[in-house]
Amino acid sequence: MKVAKKTKLIKKTSKTFLLTGLVLTVLSSIVLYFYTKSLLQDQVEESLYSTEARVVDALKNDQIVLSFPPITQLKKVQHIRPEILKDTIIYDPSQDEMEAFRELSTYKEIKGQIYKITVRNLVVESEDILVAIVFSNITIFVLAFLFLFFFNTTKNIKLWNPFFTNLEQMKKFSLSSNEEIQLVDSDVLEFSELKDEILLLTSKVKNDYENLKQFTENVSHEMQTPLAIIQAKIDNIINEHDINDKQFEQISSIQKDIQRLKHLNQRVTILTKIDNNQFVKVENVNITKLLKEKIENFKELEINYISLNSKNDLIASMDIYLADILINNLISNAIKHNFEEKDISITTENKTLVISNYGQNELLHPEKLFMRFYREVNSVQSSGLGLAILKKICDLYKFDLSYNFSENQHSFTLVFK
Numbered sequence: 177m178k179v180a181k182k183t184k185l186i187k188k189t190s191k192t193f194l195l196t197g198l199v200l201t202v203l204s205s206i207v208l209y210f211y212t213k214s215l216l217q218d219q220v221e222e223s224l225y226s227t228e229a230r231v232v233d234a235l236k237n238d239q240i241v242l243s244f245p246p247i248t249q250l251k252k253v254q255h256i257r258p259e260i261l262k263d264t265i266i267y268d269p270s271q272d273e274m275e276a277f278r279e280l281s282t283y284k285e286i287k288g289q290i291y292k293i294t295v296r297n298l299v300v301e302s303e304d305i306l307v308a309i310v311f312s313n314i315t316i317f318v319l320a321f322l323f324l325f326f327f328n329t330t331k332n333i334k335l336w337n338p339f340f341t342n343l344e345q346m347k348k349f350s351l352s353s354n355e356e357i358q359l360v361d362s363d364v365l366e367f368s369e370l371k372d373e374i375l376l377l378t379s380k381v382k383n384d385y386e387n388l389k390q391f392t393e394n395v396s397h398e399m400q401t402p403l404a405i406i407q408a409k410i411d412n413i414i415n416e417h418d419i420n421d422k423q424f425e426q427i428s429s430i431q432k433d434i435q436r437l438k439h440l441n442q443r444v445t446i447l448t449k450i451d452n453n454q455f456v457k458v459e460n461v462n463i464t465k466l467l468k469e470k471i472e473n474f475k476e477l478e479i480n481y482i483s484l485n486s487k488n489d490l491i492a493s494m495d496i497y498l499a500d501i502l503i504n505n506l507i508s509n510a511i512k513h514n515f516e517e518k519d520i521s522i523t524t525e526n527k528t529l530v531i532s533n534y535g536q537n538e539l540l541h542p543e544k545l546f547m548r549f550y551r552e553v554n555s556v557q558s559s560g561l562g563l564a565i566l567k568k569i570c571d572l573y574k575f576d577l578s579y580n581f582s583e584n585q586h587s588f589t590l591v592f593k
Contacts, residue, residue, distance in 0.1 A: 185336065190329055197321035201314060209310050216306055217278070220297045221261065224280040227295040235286045245269070246277065249294040256283040256290055263299065275299075338362035342371060349378060351385045392448045399441050407434050443561040446501065450568045455495040463490040463592070464524055466503050471522075474507065481517055482507065486524040492592040494573050502569050505562045506531050506588060513586065532587040539586075542579050 183191075231250065234241045243249045246266050260281040268275040277296040284291050342359045349357050357378050359371045410427055413419070419427065449455060464486045471482050492499065510520045510533040518534035539545060546567035570577040576591040 186329065186332055189332060190325065193325055193328060194321070197317070197325070201317040201321065204317065205310055205314050208313050209306065212306050212309050220278045220299070221280070223297055224261075224278065224295050228280055228282055228293050231293050231295070232284055232286065235284075235291065246275075246296050248296075249292075251292040251294070253283065253290050253292045256285060257292075259283070264296075266296075268298075335364065338364070338367050339370070342367075342374065346374065351382060389448075392445065399437070403434055403438055403441075407431070410434075440561070443565055446565055447561065447568060450498075450565075450572055455498055455572070457495050458493050459496060460491050460493055461496050461499040463492050463499065463503065463529065465489065466499060467507075467522060467524070467529075470503055470507055474511070479511060481514075482511075482520045482522065484522045484524075486522075488524075488526075490524040490527065490529060490592065492527075492573075492575075494569075498569050498572075502566060502590075505566050506590070509562055509566075509588075510586075527592045529590040529592070530587055531590075532585045534584055535581070535586045536584065538581040539579075542581070545579050546577075 227248065231241055231248065241250055243251075246268055260279070262279055263276065264279045265274050265276050267273070276299040278299050279294065279296045281292060281294045284293060338360050339362070345357055345359055357375070359375060361371060362368050410431060414424070414427060464484075467484055467486070471484055474482060494502075506529075507520075507522075510531050513535065514520055514533040515535055520531070520533045523530045523532075546563050567577060569575075570590065574593050576589075576593065578589050580587045580589065
């Protein structure tokens with residue numbers, strides 16, 4: 177589904193106000209145009225009938241009536257015809273050009289003689305008046321709406337200011353911070369109620385966060401003690417009692433499970449801390465130096481098939497503890513899934529780190545690789561939480577982490593932005 181483009185509240189209300197004003201201005205101008213035109217036309221026609229009545233009165237009183245073309249024309253005719261009222265264009269000697277006139281032609285029988293009385297009035301003058309009125313109306317409307325727009329915008333900004341201020345405070349709100357969220361009150365009831373609800377909600381969320389954090393830390397701490405005790409008791413059994421090969425195999429399996437529980441506990445704790453934004457310390461970490469240290473550590477374990485190709489030091493801004501986990505998990509994953517101890521290559525260039533190890537088969541679902549406890553269908557081992565922790569760390573610092581399989585090489589590419 178296509179997401180609609182987001183618009184700021186003040187901009188949206190102002191845009192709506194201006195569009196409404198524009199529509200009202202256009203509609204009112206159209207209505208005013210036709211209404212004024214009708215009034216002017218009625219006025220012109222009333223003037224024509226008035227002039228025609230004066231001519232008739234003059235004829236009835238035996239006064240001499242002269243024609244003043246094109247305004248007034250008097251003509252004797254033989255027959256009475258219907259009255260004619262129309263617009264026409266005729267030559268105006270005073271202007272020496274063709275002009276538009278409103279024309280009234282009537283036929284009157286006065287003292288036994290039939291007269292055709294034609295009176296005209298210039299339409300141009302009425303049109304000029306009409307245009308002036310409409311233009312004045314548009315000007316007044318535009319000025320009024322501009323004034324109201326700026327006045328309304330200023331009032332809206334002042335009215336919504338508590339809302340925007342509280343919104344900015346909510347954006348800065350952090351569960352890991354000890355500072356209380358600072359909200360401003362408003363004389364608008366809804367904004368005031370919103371402020372109270374936000375304070376109540378943030379307080380509850382913070383309490384729940386602290387309880388969850390404390391619970392996770394307590395569980396992690398409490399698990400370490402019994403695991404250490406179990407490990408110590410198993411060591412005592414091995415050292416103080418004679419055991420056969422089968423018992424030794426079973427005890428060794430228990431030790432492996434204990435170690436796995438310890439690692440699982442540590443990794444769950446790390447994931448929880450990352451989710452809770454507890455790693456807030458950021459410093460420039462020399463990734464290249466860290467890689468060299470890790471490679472030397474693995475060489476002490478007789479893992480001598482890791483090579484590093486780096487021209488310049490790769491520096492990343494992050495928590496140094498998480499950087500150590502990030503590099504350790506990447507190399508450990510490559511060693512764990514490497515085939516027949518073939519070469520593992522590590523390359524750094526600019527802001528990019530690539531770790532590649534040999535593999536016979538491509539992953540069936542690479543898009544699920546960074547999911548917690550994801551397991552390939554044909555694999556007896558789970559990817560555990562190592563890659564999930566990698567993804568979490570990269571998401572925390574906006575690093576790009578991707579996987580690719582090409583020419584029997586499993587490659588993880590990490591771009592430090």
